[in-house]
Amino acid sequence: MTSTSPETLIVIGGDAAGMSAASQARRLKSPAELKIIAFERGRFTSYSACGIPYWVGGDVSDRDDLIARTPEEHRAREIDLRMQTEVVGIDVEGRRVRSRNLKTGNDVWTSYDKLVIATGARPVRPPIPGIDAPGVHGVQNLGDGQALLDTLAGTEGRRAVVVGAGYIGVEMAESLMKRGYEVTLINRGEQPMSTLDPDMGALVHEAMTGMGITVVSDAEVTEILTGADGRVSGVAAGAATYPADVVVLGVGVTPETTLAKAAGLPVGPSGGLVTDLSMRVRGHEDIWAGGDCVEVLDLVSGRLRHIPLGTHANKHGQVIGSNVGGDYATFPGVVGTAVSKVCDLEIARTGLREKDARAEGLQFVTVRIESTSRAGYYPGTSPMTVKMTAERRTGRLLGVQIVGREGAAKRVDIAAVALTANMTVDRMTALDLGYAPPFSPVWDPVLVAARKAVAAVRRARG
Amino acid sequence: MTSTSPETLIVIGGDAAGMSAASQARRLKSPAELKIIAFERGRFTSYSACGIPYWVGGDVSDRDDLIARTPEEHRAREIDLRMQTEVVGIDVEGRRVRSRNLKTGNDVWTSYDKLVIATGARPVRPPIPGIDAPGVHGVQNLGDGQALLDTLAGTEGRRAVVVGAGYIGVEMAESLMKRGYEVTLINRGEQPMSTLDPDMGALVHEAMTGMGITVVSDAEVTEILTGADGRVSGVAAGAATYPADVVVLGVGVTPETTLAKAAGLPVGPSGGLVTDLSMRVRGHEDIWAGGDCVEVLDLVSGRLRHIPLGTHANKHGQVIGSNVGGDYATFPGVVGTAVSKVCDLEIARTGLREKDARAEGLQFVTVRIESTSRAGYYPGTSPMTVKMTAERRTGRLLGVQIVGREGAAKRVDIAAVALTANMTVDRMTALDLGYAPPFSPVWDPVLVAARKAVAAVRRARG
Structure with missing residues (x-):
């Protein structure tokens, strides 16, 4: 043998x-x-x-x-x-x-x-002067995190600039604020969170401003400024410069x-x-x-x-x-779900943004509704904005974006499963979602959006 | 004209x-x-x-x-x-x-x-002696609620018995506890929340006991006892009697x-x-x-x-x-989703219980997993038990039950949409659900259950 x-x-x-x-x-x-x-x-x-x-x-x-x-x-x-x-x-x-x-x-x-x-x-490191100066940090791996923490521990100044306003950028803005930093978030796009449509990104912008974070939009960082000691001292973006004792890069990977x-x-x-x-x-x-x-x-x-x-x-x-290992499995694909948090703000998206739908040649309708996380009378209820995009004629769900507080983000899972199943917004209005006053209004915010989307699809049909 | x-x-x-x-x-x-x-x-x-x-x-x-x-x-x-x-x-x-x-x-x-x-x-009012005594209340409509509040205001004793351990019963148990009552919940079934399988109801039982609520199971109420003043004084169930200054009925409608x-x-x-x-x-x-x-x-x-x-x-x-109104709409049906809360315990179910599946002649597998509401390292993460039932051979999802704390109940919506779409547990394992450490472990608890269910379906196929 x-x-x-x-x-x-x-x-x-x-x-x-x-x-x-x-x-x-x-x-x-x-x-x-x-x-x-x-x-x-x-x-x-x-x-x-x-x-x-x-x-x-x-x-x-x-x-x-x-x-x-x-x-x-x-x-x-x-x-x-x-x-x-x-x-x-x-x-x-x-x-x-x-x-x-x-x-x-x-x-x-x-x-x-x-x-x-x-x-x-x-991580993308823009090829600009000063990008390698001490005090400029990416946060891709644990070593990066440790290096940033070491810098924070050894720095007296309390001004931080975060470059990039995607989910890593906004999460880092929160982290630095929690550590007592005055945070400026510099953002190339029209609004933070470019994974959202700009109208929803504007809600994030407003909320972050309310938290005390300075949000600079439409600004391309052109140089990392350094002081006499060679360390970072500021960031130049557009016509302005922003003083900085530490710079965190979150410009994508x-x-x-x-x-x-x-x-x-x-x-x-x-x-x-x-x-x-x-x-x-x-x-x-x-x-x-x-x-x-x-x-x-x-x-x-x-x-x-x-x-x-x-x-x-x-x-x-x-x-x-x-x-x-000799078994069998497949990964069928994604629908583009992402959730993130900045302090008590919850942000979620799945499916296509308007510009994605347009790029695919899809015709669509878009609705936006305001609702609440719990029954209106229940303690702790918080406002939530839901945006929903559906294909014209067919009414097929194309995307959902949510900005709200506690209880907002994970509601996007409803839409993620519905997208996976190719559901129409009409079918979604009858979804049997969990209802009790501590968890939802009697019409869940996602259902409210679906109802409005049905009406919009109907109008678009003419 | x-x-x-x-x-x-x-x-x-x-x-x-x-x-x-x-x-x-x-x-x-x-x-x-x-x-x-x-x-x-x-x-x-x-x-x-x-x-x-x-x-x-x-x-x-x-x-x-x-x-x-x-x-x-x-x-x-x-x-x-x-x-x-x-x-x-x-x-x-x-x-x-x-x-x-x-x-x-x-x-x-x-x-x-x-x-x-x-x-x-x-509301069902069991035809037992004393059921109409002052101090015995249903909670079906606002008038009932007001009557109960009036009784509570006018009663010195602080012992309450809730008859029935469905969602109204358990919610009323919480309400009365919050008002400072010593609460006994009398329950005809094997476990509270008979809309869950008994093994999941047992988790509710344990949690309610931990909150200081006395849960009596397998007990049929046979009489409402009254005092010399004609008011309720207790409840007889099985061989025992439970003193009561107020009785709330939640035995279904x-x-x-x-x-x-x-x-x-x-x-x-x-x-x-x-x-x-x-x-x-x-x-x-x-x-x-x-x-x-x-x-x-x-x-x-x-x-x-x-x-x-x-x-x-x-x-x-x-x-x-x-x-x-001359328009057109339909109500396609339900999948049996329900969520409820007792203090910080969250309870959710959708689809078929084991006994429902059996009654329909379905052969199925059942799995139960323990996971957490957030990444294990994230503050405020809490344990969650998810039970999932899937059809043998086809792997079609049949039902999900969840018992946990904050963030547990509304996760059942994922399963509610999946049931509506006739998804298999295999397809569910690849669902693109929202992930970030404050909201979920990297594998959402529902996905963990789905993975285990896939393995069980495979074993059951032989």
Whole structure:
């Protein structure tokens, strides 16, 4: 009797997608069947990058709380995890990767039977003067978070400028405010939260101003100013300059596909790796990719998009691990759901913005309603604005945006499921949603919006 | 040129379904086209019966806050509303109703072209000795609420017994506790909240006990005991007696269809009027019915059920008013969603319980998971138990029950929409739900349950 030697799975990237894939594959295959080697160039595995703003803001006191599973825990599950080891080349033909031990500088080649690419995304750093000055921080990984906290601890001034008003920017604005900083948020777009339509972004703008955050819109940062000590002293944007003792960059990320591109793997219109529904890289039988380095199918528009979110990365990892482990799973796509919070303001969106719908050639109607989180008479009820977009003629739901207080954000899940099911707004008006005075008005705000959208669709039909 | 005289719409019942129908019909038809007469035997219109526990508990200070629209407001919209006037007969053949002015005792006949029956439900009062003693209260309408408050104000003792542990019972238990009463909840079933499976009801039991409420299960109330003054003094249930200064009944309601049955209109297996999808009473072209007096289609089981809930009543009224007003709308049915709260405990359910699924001949798998409302590291995160039932083989979602704290109840809406869309648990695992640390773990608890359900379905397939 001969025993077959195990196959080797190599995973590049030790965060959400990569380690979820490794863990799920390990659940399905024993070490005798599958050897799993994972390379991580940093010092942490499986951490919540989304939690960094709350750690910086002091809501989470201990960095380790953000770590779902340490290298030791992964190793205990028989994953051969190589920390501070960067993969510097993929030889697709030869089925091997070249990795570099960042402590020793030594390179080695390791062969694989199956490969998972989970290299994540890298923050955009605008190529402007002063961008590398001390006191300018990104917040992409735990190391960045620690560096920012060190800067905050060692800085006397209390003026912070946040560049970028996407969800990381607004969350960081809150964090810095909580730490006692005077915060200026500089925003290239017309309104903060450009993932919302501008009319909804305006509500965020107004609320943030009310919290004491200075919001500067339509402003392109052209230079980071530095003082005599070489440290950051301000930010120049448009015709104005904003003094700053610390600058946080939240201007978005781009898929980290340097390795993959060099290896000839396919990338799509937004620069992410292109996979099939099983998260296998198109055209490559034994290579999978997931997380922030891939593009995902937007089920509403039918287009590929790059949506870096931890929740997607975890799902990708689960799907990849199932398939690599010999089971079967698919990732059908996303509808573009995102929620965020600035102090007690809750912000949510799913589906298409008006400009997305227009770009897809869709004709649509849009309605906006004001409602409340609970019955109007129930203590703690808070106002909520819901915007809903539906296709003309068919009445198919296209998108929902919500800005409100407690109880607002997660209501977007109703619309996320309805989008997934291709529901019309007419059908939505009869949805059997949970009602009791502490949780909702008798017509849930989403239903109020759906009713108004039905009327708008009807009018648009003529 | 001759002008045609307007048609007459008669509405029986001035609460949610009836007045929503009247208001919607009025929006669509002017008084020159449609005369609307509404009869209400009580003194209030369009009030939130669901809000009564919060009024009694002191969360809502003013009774009028529970009134969405007063008689005067309805009259200002040209609805001829006749208060304290009870309809005592329907002459279907003659298209007229006989009404009685409860102040004068006078009866008159009024003719209709179209009729809406919205007579609601009446509370079950067990036929046991002492049930009519002073100090025993139902909480069906605002008058009941006021009577209970008057009793509480005039009673020195602080022992309350609540009979029935459905949502009204548990909400009243909270209200009375908040008012400083020692509360005993007597419950015929195995566990409180029999709308949940017993294993989930047990979590409610445990939590209520932790709040200081005495929960007595498997106990049938046989007698209301009275003192020398004739007032309630206790409750006998099983072999035990429970001293009581006040007793609140929350043992359910039954559709109020006395009039409709006398008129020969069709009632279904649970005693409610039977309508088609446009809420028209089956077999009667010009009669509609909605609210707590009708049966609704359960979309999961395909059966007619009686589900008295304000949110359904409002939807029915909207649909009826649209159809009566010459527009078109339907009420496709419900999936059985309900949410409630006892202090900070949140309880939710949708779809079929295990026993419902069994009664429908379905084979199914059931899973139960523990998760949290927010990321584990985020302040204020709280535990949540989610139970999910899925059909064997197909994996179709059949039901979800949730017991937790803040953020638990409204998550059931995800499942409510998924049930409406006939989703499988497999498809649910990829739902693009809102994720950010303040709102959810990276896998939403509903997704965690769906993943476990997928595995269970697979095992059950063999």
